[in-house]
Structure formats: structure tokens, C-alpha cells
Amino acid sequence: MKISEVGGERAVIELIKELAGPKSGIGDDCAVIEPHKRKTVVTADLLVEGVHFRADWATYYEIGAKAAAVNLSDIAAMGGDPSHTFISAALPDTEFDDLRELVRGMCETFTRYGSVIAGGDTTASKSGLVINITQTGYCDKPVLRSGAEVGDYVMVTGPLGASRAGLELLARFGRKKAEEISPRCVKAHITPTPKIAEGLFLAKSGVVTAMMDISDGLASDAKRICEESGVGMEIYPEKLPISDCLREAAGYLGLSEEKIALAGGEDYELLFTTPKPEEVAEVAVVIGRVVEGSEPLTVTGGEKTKPTGTWTHF
Amino acid sequence: MKISEVGGERAVIELIKELAGPKSGIGDDCAVIEPHKRKTVVTADLLVEGVHFRADWATYYEIGAKAAAVNLSDIAAMGGDPSHTFISAALPDTEFDDLRELVRGMCETFTRYGSVIAGGDTTASKSGLVINITQTGYCDKPVLRSGAEVGDYVMVTGPLGASRAGLELLARFGRKKAEEISPRCVKAHITPTPKIAEGLFLAKSGVVTAMMDISDGLASDAKRICEESGVGMEIYPEKLPISDCLREAAGYLGLSEEKIALAGGEDYELLFTTPKPEEVAEVAVVIGRVVEGSEPLTVTGGEKTKPTGTWTHF
Numbered sequence: 001m002k003i004s005e006v007g008g009e010r011a012v013i014e015l016i017k018e019l020a021g022p023k024s025g026i027g028d029d030c031a032v033i034e035p036h037k038r039k040t041v042v043t044a045d046l047l048v049e050g051v052h053f054r055a056d057w058a059t060y061y062e063i064g065a066k067a068a069a070v071n072l073s074d075i076a077a078m079g080g081d082p083s084h085t086f087i088s089a090a091l092p093d094t095e096f097d098d099l100r101e102l103v104r105g106m107c108e109t110f111t112r113y114g115s116v117i118a119g120g121d122t123t124a125s126k127s128g129l130v131i132n133i134t135q136t137g138y139c140d141k142p143v144l145r146s147g148a149e150v151g152d153y154v155m156v157t158g159p160l161g162a163s164r165a166g167l168e169l170l171a172r173f174g175r176k177k178a179e180e181i182s183p184r185c186v187k188a189h190i191t192p193t194p195k196i197a198e199g200l201f202l203a204k205s206g207v208v209t210a211m212m213d214i215s216d217g218l219a220s221d222a223k224r225i226c227e228e229s230g231v232g233m234e235i236y237p238e239k240l241p242i243s244d245c246l247r248e249a250a251g252y253l254g255l256s257e258e259k260i261a262l263a264g265g266e267d268y269e270l271l272f273t274t275p276k277p278e279e280v281a282e283v284a285v286v287i288g289r290v291v292e293g294s295e296p297l298t299v300t301g302g303e304k305t306k307p308t309g310t311w312t313h314f
Numbered sequence: 315m316k317i318s319e320v321g322g323e324r325a326v327i328e329l330i331k332e333l334a335g336p337k338s339g340i341g342d343d344c345a346v347i348e349p350h351k352r353k354t355v356v357t358a359d360l361l362v363e364g365v366h367f368r369a370d371w372a373t374y375y376e377i378g379a380k381a382a383a384v385n386l387s388d389i390a391a392m393g394g395d396p397s398h399t400f401i402s403a404a405l406p407d408t409e410f411d412d413l414r415e416l417v418r419g420m421c422e423t424f425t426r427y428g429s430v431i432a433g434g435d436t437t438a439s440k441s442g443l444v445i446n447i448t449q450t451g452y453c454d455k456p457v458l459r460s461g462a463e464v465g466d467y468v469m470v471t472g473p474l475g476a477s478r479a480g481l482e483l484l485a486r487f488g489r490k491k492a493e494e495i496s497p498r499c500v501k502a503h504i505t506p507t508p509k510i511a512e513g514l515f516l517a518k519s520g521v522v523t524a525m526m527d528i529s530d531g532l533a534s535d536a537k538r539i540c541e542e543s544g545v546g547m548e549i550y551p552e553k554l555p556i557s558d559c560l561r562e563a564a565g566y567l568g569l570s571e572e573k574i575a576l577a578g579g580e581d582y583e584l585l586f587t588t589p590k591p592e593e594v595a596e597v598a599v600v601i602g603r604v605v606e607g608s609e610p611l612t613v614t615g616g617e618k619t620k621p622t623g624t625w626t627h628f
Contacts, residue, residue, distance in 0.1 A: 027542060029391035029526050030355035032456045040354075041344035044448060046402040046435040077343035088360040088446045121360040121446070132402045132435070132446035134358060142346045212343050228341065 006096045012122045015100060016087065019107040020117030031119035033084060038138040040083075043074035045135075049128030057170045060098045062190050064105025070215070071135040072113050072194035073268040077213035078144075079203020080137030082115035082196065088132040090125035106133075113196055143203050143272070148210035148229035152273040154288035155280065157198045159243035160218055161250075161257065162188035164264025168253050181252050184245035192268045198283045199270060207279050211272035217265040219307035222288075222296040225273065232293020235307070237262065237300055239287045262298070262307050320410045326436045329414060330401065333421040334431030345432035347398060352452040354397075357388035359449075363442030371484045374412045376504050378419025384529070385449040386427050386508035387582040391527035392458075393517020394451030396429035396510065402446040404439035420447075427510055457517050457586070462524035462543035466587040468602035469594065471512045473557035474532055475564075475571065476502035478578025482567050495566050498559035506582045512597045513584055521593050525586035531579040533621035536602075536610040539587065546607020549621070551576065551614055553601045576612065576621050 003012060017027070045067070047053060053063050068085075075082050087106060091099065107117055115135065166189030169178035179186050195213070202208045210229055214221050218240075222233055240261045250257040270284070277286050288296070297304040317326060331341070359381070361367060367377050382399075389396050401420060405413065421431055429449065480503030483492035493500050509527070516522045524543055528535050532554075536547050554575045564571040584598070591600050602610070611618040 028458050028460075029388040030357040030394065030451070030456065032392070032453075032458075033354040033356065035349070035351055035353060037349055039349060040347040042347060042398070042400060042433060042448075043344040044400045044402045044433060044435045044446070046404055046437050046444075046446060048404050048437055048439055048444075050440050051404075051438055074343040078346070080344065084356070086356060086358045086448055088358045088448075090360055090362050090365075090444055119356060119358060121358045123360050123362055124365055125362055125444070126364050127441035130360075130362075130404055130439070130444045132358070132360065132448075134356075134400055134402075134446075134448035137344070139346070142344065144342050144346075146342075 001096050002093050003091060003096050003099060004093050009122050012091065012099065016103055016117065016120065019103050021111065031084070036138055038140055039142060041075060041078045041080045041137045041139050041142050043071060043135050045071045045074070045133050047131045049130070057175050058190050060101035061105035064102040065109045065191055067131050067133055068106045068109035069192050069194045069268065071133045072196060073213045073215070075135055075137035076195045076199030077211055077270060078137065078139055078142040079199045079211065080139040080142065081200065082110070082113045082135065082137045084118040084136045085110045085115045086118060086134040087120035089122050090130040091122060092125050092127065092129060113194065139203065141203060143208050143211040145210050145212050145225050145228040148225050148231050148273040148290050150231055150290055150292055152209055152275050152290040153277040153286045154233055154235065154273055154290060155277060155284040155286050156241065157195050157270040157284045159241040159246065160214065160267050160269060161246045161261035161264040162243050163192060163266040164260050165246050165249035165253065166190065168255070169249055182245050182249040184243070185249045189266065192266060194268060195270050201283055202270065202272060202280055205280050207274045207276040209273045209275065211270055214267045214269050214271050215265055217263045218271065219262045219296060221271055225271070226295050232291045233288050233296035234291050234299045235288040235296050237298050239285070241285055315410045316407050317405060317410050317413060318407050323436050326405065326413065330417055330431065330434065333417050335425065345398070350452055352454055353456060355389060355392045355394040355451045355453050355456050357385060357449050359385045359388070359447050361445045363444070371489050372504050374415035375419035378416040379423045379505055381445050381447055382420045382423035383506050383508045383582065385447045386510060387527045387529070389449055389451035390509045390513030391525055391584060392451065392453055392456040393513045393525065394453040394456065395514065396424070396427045396449065396451050398432040398450045399424045399429045400432060400448040401434035403436050404444040405436060406439050406441065406443060427508065453517065455517060457522050457525040459524050459526050459539050459542040462539050462545050462587040462604050464545055464604055464606055466523055466589050466604040467591040467600045468547055468549065468587055468604060469591060469598040469600050470555065470583050470585050471509050471598045472583040473555040473560065474528065474581050474583060475560045475575035475578040476557050477506060477580040478574050479560050479563035479567065480504065482569070483563055496559050496563040498557070499563045503580065506580060508582060509584050515597055516584065516586060516594055519594050521588045521590040523587045523589065525584055528581045528583050528585050529579055531577045532585065533576045533610060535585055539585065540609050546605045547602050547610035548605050548613045549602040549610050551612050553599070555599055
């Protein structure tokens, strides 16, 4: 049954209300949020079918779950606690069951991390699916990108590159074959995990000077911290945490692990700087130092290189 | 120059930062909002090219201004004061100057009503332009749709139907000819005004029991108050405020003024219920009564009729 056959927009709103659960405030012109003594952090993410996800590689449930995870990751990057979610969706006249799975994937993921689906908007789309999620969180001391200082250590919360390797495998071989080669790389790409607990721990530690999540890739995201903080960075490629699954996939793809780890996006690990790495060593590893300068450079055997291989949507 | 020729997404973000003004918090994973003693109201609106607006009828500046006005109208409908704006845009690789005009229309409108452009997202679109705006406001006592009581009066803040008449004129005759016939109807459709001051006044009056803005049309929006409040309504068509411009356009279009006023959407006037119409008479007129029942009925010469002519996107 198509969306238009089961009642159009009203049916979609009813579906979201049902899957969002009894705490949702959907149904008025605005959602109402009570005053709160902590600061509010807010992020928005727009996901376009064919640009950010492909319905031929992932199930609708997985697409929904990833959309949620990506947004929650921005809250993690500030050290926030997820609070409210607003979902807007421009929908082609697709199968209602597909839409149900999509919304279920989103709602289950947001609910798992404690966020309340509080509102949004739905409309028709003449082309593909477009989803915007605006996510709020509460935070005592949000960690910005602008606080890195020369001498700080650069750290990441986990292995890099698996998501990009998963994407390359999916693009070259399709889902079935890609999963035979490296189920973990495919999983890293299809259903990433937001590092909420790590973000909360790091913000609470009080020793983190700048933080962000790695969405576009270590090289380009490190550049943003450099720009916002007015510093440079030295990144030591041999120290980058590389998971076993990336090793196996990189061989298959004929690409260098190091390059994938540096340039590959959508890992959703947290990248941060701190003068006291020992105080946060239980959730992260050192990959470099903050130095004077204006951009990140990789250092291998004493030689400094500008990392390449970022990607852009245009 | 196309967006891709001037630097892609980064250029778009720089443009939004520039036009949003110095108070904007754009540039980190999340915007940070200080704690506030009032409640927060939040709304989201998704606008799709070809569904909600057409670039052949309106300039990009006007499209941006309307997108802002529509969202601010939801804040007005709760009785809120606009505070923060989050703009997401999926952009075809269009002319950068068009995009600049679009963003300028949005930013100027939000700024005029006191809202700070605090964040958002941009991405490429393989088809048309899609914009999501999430708008927040502060409010002491938000007015919901669910408080209407039997015996209340039904009121609106201004004339109805002009926007729909403008749309019909544009669809049949194009912008130039439509403006010759009725510049005010075209203006009502292309650049509607959010009723922020009226919403604040009505919420502060303390006598408004239910309120919403008229976006889909009086008939279908009145139905939503009925559903949320568990009441019926009697609407007196002869009392509907009809502007002069609607009279002239209706004659030209061969449509009944009353039908356009009842079914036409996008007026963005406020529809509300109150037991004390005299206390809010300076901003609104009575058009009906709240009665027992479950839906709005029009009453003409003692005869009750179910109003028809709603529209839907699917």
C-alpha cells in the first residue's frame, strides 16, 4: 500500500505518534519544553536519498537508525545528554510499510539514547526521500571546537576508517558480497554508534579543550578544530587506531589502511584535544599533538605532509 | 556562478554565517543556548520546491521570506516570542546569487522578528530545493489546540482567503497578470505576515482557550481544534472577514468568496476560542461558537453543512 492509499500525511503523522511513544508531544503547532537549568545544545542534519544513503544498500529500518545515530553523534560531540528530537520528512509516495520501518528505526534509536520525539513535519516529495532531524540535548559545559591549545594532545575514541571501507565495499560489490568480505565494515557504515557515553565522560572530565565528531573524515574534521582554535596539528599515522576489519577490507580494496583512516568519513568517533591524556585514557588514544600553525599535517619519519582525500557533496 | 564553482557547501555555510549576523552561533557541532526561565516552544517546517513554492512565481528572496514567515507563524500560534532558528537546506547546484537571495530573505525575516539564526545544515540535492526550518520561541503559557470549551466563541485575527485567491491567480495567469488583477492577493500568497504581536497579546490576555494558525484553511484547521479539544463548532460564513482584494479576485476567478475563505489555506491568521470575545476584540472578530460535537459545521440560515474543499499534498 502506498502512503496515498492509507491516508496521506495524516496517516504518516499518526504513524510517527504511535512509534514515538506516549511521551511525545506531537499534535500542536509547537512542542512545549519545560524550562531547564542546564544549557541546551541543538543540532540539525539533513539526509538526502542518493546523497547520504541508498535504499538499495540498506533496509529502511537501518536508514532510520543511521539518521538518528548521526544526529545523536553531534550531541555526543558537545558532551550533551540527548533530550528532544524533531523529525521532518519529505516523502515520495512510497510503500507505507517501508516508511513504518524507517520511522521505527529512527524512533527506537532515539528512544534508546533517552530522547523524546517531540515534533516535526511531513510533506510529499516529488523525487527522493529527504529527512531533517533537529536534535537537542542538555549540557553543563558544552565542549566547543575552539578551545584547543598548543601543546595539547590530539585523541580519538576509537578505530577509524571502517565506515569508509564499508562504503567502498558496498559501492563495488553490493550488500551481499560486501558482507561476506567484511561484515563489521559494512555494519560500521550502515549502523554507526553515537558515542554519547564517551562524550558525557569527556565533557565531565573537565580536561577536554576542544571536541567534535568525525563525520567527514579525520583529516578534514581535524582541520576544523585547527581553524576554530587558531592552531595547527601533527598527526602520527602509525598511531591511528585501525580495526582488524579495516585491515581485511583494505587488502581486498587495494587501498591503504592509513589513507582510509585519515580521509574516510562517518566513523562518528570523537576527536578531541586535551593537555592531560592520562585522565581520559580509558576511552581514547593519542594520535597527535597540537602545535602552532593553521592546519593538520601528518608526520611520518620526521616528514610532514598535508593529508589529502577529503570528500564533498558538490 | 554555480554553488559548486564558488566552493560548494563551505561557501554556503559562510554565506549563511555572513547573512545571519554576528549573533549567530554557527560553526560548531551544536548551537549552545543558555538556560531560560520561560518554556520553550519548538516547531519544524519542511518546504519542498514544486510542492510548497515555485521559483517561477516568486523571487528567491520572497521564497526565503515566506519560509521564515510560515515557521514564525507556528510560534505566533502558541503565543510565543521567536528566539532561535535552525535552517537546513538541500540545494541543487543552482546559481549562488539565487541562493544568496533565498538566504537573505530568510535571515532578514527572522531577524525582523527577533530570532537568532543559530545553526542548521546544508547538503546537495539531486532534484529540487528542500528547506527545513526548526524554530524555537519562549513562552510563559503556551496556548494549545486542546482547550476549547462548549460555549466559547470562535475568532480569527484577520481576513481569510486572499492567499488562496492569489495562488489561483498565479496558477491561471502567471505573476505579471495576477498582479495586475489583484496585487494584494498575490502579496498575501507570496509574502504572508506571521501574527507574532497578536499571538503574544492573545496568550497574555489569559482568556484564550485554544489557538492555532490557519495554514491548511479554516475548515480543516478548525477541525483540528475540534479533534484536540473534543468539541464541535458552528461557523457563520456571513461573519467571515473577507478583504476587498478577495472580492475582486473571486469575481475574476468565478469562485465563491465564501468557499475560498473557508477552504483556502496559507492565510496565517490566528484561529482561536475564548469565552470572553470582548477582551480580545481589538485584534480579532467572532466567526462562530464552540458547541458539542466533533467537527466544524457551517450554519447559514439555520441550515448546518459540513464544509468541503480542503487540500492535501498527496
